[in-house]
Amino acid sequence: MLNKNFTFTKRTLGILCLAIGVLGTIAIFAIDVVDVGREGGIGPIQTVGLVIMVSLALLGLTLIPLGDDPA
């Protein structure tokens, strides 16, 4: 990736988006697991974060089949 001429393809970008989306979703849920004393469950900012992360994962999934086209 640190090669002078490296550029993301649709597939590699898709994998990156999927990874960030999945890890982000897990991290947002983990907030409630780690900080068990918090009240109110999933708050509005968490909800927005979840929507963004799930959308990113879905975007990644749809990009992966596009193969080696440059992103």
Add this chain to the structure above:
Amino acid sequence: MTQSPTIPRPILTILHALMLIALAWLLFHFVVYVVYANNLIQFPFDYDQGEGFELHDVMLLSQFKSPYADIETFPFYGSIYPPMYHVFLVPFAWLFGAEYWYGRLFSFLTTLITAITISWIVYRETFRAKPSADKTLTRMIAIASGLAFLSSNIVYHIGPLFRQHISMFMFETLAVAVFAHVNEIESAPRRRRMLLLGFGLMIFGGYTKQLAAFTAIAILLFLFIRNPRRAMIWGFGFAVVGAGIFALLNITTDGHWWTQTITANVKDFLTDQAIGLARLFAHLHLALLIPALLQLVYEVYFDRISVYGIWFVCTLVLSALAAGTWGAGDSYYATAVAAMCVLSGMFIGKTVNRGWQFRKNYLRRVLIDPFKKFAPSITLILIVISPVFYILYARATLHMPTTGAGFEQIADIFGIEPNADNGFYDSAGRLVGAYADIGHLTTAQDIANGNLIVERINQMPSDTLLLSEEAAFSFATNREVITNPVVLYILDQVGHYDSSQLVKMLEEQAFGLIVLRARFYPPPVNIAIDTYYEMVEVIPMNGFDYQLLRPKN
């Protein structure tokens, strides 16, 4: 006119006619904008709350004093904005003193530069995508894109204000234009110069207003996708320079820079406000949001993702979130409007020039190929309705005075009734219920009433202190600007302001007169004002009731 030989003449005639209607309507909005700017440039008081404090920042910097000072000691003044906009205005302060007109004129001119840049981007990108594009049509679309930016109610509202936000989106738009094709530059020295220019513009934008960080994120993401190595090296340099300036400002202001530009900007999140502003943005801009989103989808699945697409997504999502913070307003969407105008212009330019090319992939097989036999008809329909996007947009963003030569007749013909101050019609209405109520023209009566407040202040001995919620009255009466209420309020809310010294001065009735407009002071200060002062007069100006309070006997 240059005509595309492949578009049937009747279609081309309809297309030109619709495009001319769209341009005429958008041009009318531009005329309204010029009238509004001219009106505000001549208004000698605060039009939007906080303008006077930005002028005070300019005056302090022109005297080589810091606006980032200790807010707990007299004169209790601090600024929550970075200094770049104010620095640009310092020469004007040296030449003309404390005046509103040059800050408003400067802001107005930066919106024109932004609009011209948008037009230029659309023109450039259309020809890059299709070198044989129709010159006349492409020019029309490019001009419409720039005018659409100025036509947005959001841009119109704030364009000619003495506020730093406006020049921020000029720097952002210029930076995006510079970065758009920087990776394709073969010559290394030239590429480095362009990268330096782009990052320099981003530093300028960021030190004009913190919200430029959203555009910086978009640009770094774009560079990362295209060339991660270059993005990391240049991103690191950018971060070092930005952080270095930040550290320097923090050290030279004894940490007040951090308190006022960072701590004071960590505000409560108001979900209703965020949703209301998002609805307002969508309601006004839907006609161009649709082509912008279609262009984005096209880039993601059938072409390379441009910096404009990433810019649009980043500024739209992050601005929507930031717009929920206390004190935010529709202006937070202004950069997203610029990105939307660029993307929608590229979409419409590509459509009328039939520049669509779909890479072979699973989506093409599902979404495009089944309709291949209808392609000529669909293309012609799309070409004809393209200008309709601009016509619908012009209708959705309609705003105009309903009085005055020309405007009154137009309002009568189309049955437009005023729904804002001073006989103004604004399709933005008051959907959100925010405090800011701007866009209307000021009147001679507003100026007369402002002068009446000045007269009341001048009745006091010249060495008597004035506590004014707007700095304009302090400037007009050659008195010291005392407090920046919003800054005190925000820092009080986050537990970083002790109001005891100001409250003590109020207890001692140290101020001969207090002028209030919105009572943006922290609760302990407002309580002290009501305890030790009494209202003696209310003078309306520019849609607000200015309360004049004197010490109780």
